[in-house]
Amino acid sequence: MTILFFGSSPYSVLVLQKLLKKADHVIVITTPDQPFGRRSRKPIPNPVSQFCQKNKLPFHLDDRHLEMDIDIIVSADYGLKIPLKTLKKAKIGALSLHPSLLPEYRGATPVPHALLAGETQTGISLIEMTEKIDQGPILAQKTIPISLQDTSVTLLNKCFSIGAQLLIKTLPDYIEHKITPKPQPLKSPTPYTRRFVKKDGFVPWSTFKSALSTHGQKLHNQIRALHPWPGVYTTLPNHHNLKILSAKLMAEKLLPTSVQLPGKKPISWQAFLAGYQHLLQ
16 A cells, blocks of 8 residues: 655644554655845755655655655645545545644644634544645544644644544545545635734734723734644734733633743733833723
8 A cells, every 4th residue: 555645734743653653654745945144145954855865764755756656645734735646546535634633723823713603623534635726525534622732732722633543543434435525615703814914913002901901802812823833923013922822711801921022031910011001091
């Protein structure tokens, strides 16, 4: 059994590790090194590349020169659309793990958008890939509760850890054609989830101050959803930006726990108040 695996993130690694323990032969395809840092722009290998290098596992940046037969394709947080001609190379089928209860939250950023919307649960879906992104028939799903402490990072870890188990559990029956894929409806009940830009994290100072005294849930959701990027920030009355790195919700009031001023190290909210309490008057 030869599996062609597509992935590029730390969440992809969670799935790849499970596959390597169960599959006879896994071929890895990932994305090229990307420039990192404002100044050096030095190319940095992604987490899948790093994992493969550490474990002396061969990997490829595309499938153009792969001539062996492929039984199954698995995609987990790859980040790019896989061409239809590649999907057709799989003898049995091409599968994708998507971190939502499809047809909800199709698109590139389902977990942050679920957090932004204040959802109390999400899930992981295993689907057959088609030409239309995230619209293939569903093979299996698992519901995952969302806690008030979850950020995009912790929730994605949950989704793909559970997704890896779901994939391994489902694969034998899928290979033996014991599963009837369930078609998705054409329309999703939620908007298509776009990628974020830096300005999505901006919050007016007046909005931030208001959340400290009442109705802080919306901003709390935003802080959790946009962690670690683009993050949430506001502009102080002295025109300096303030990043809100983490926060809690206490009786509907937002309680920041860690903040950061430009060019400074992160500090506690209490430390910030010691020098800037007057700005909140």
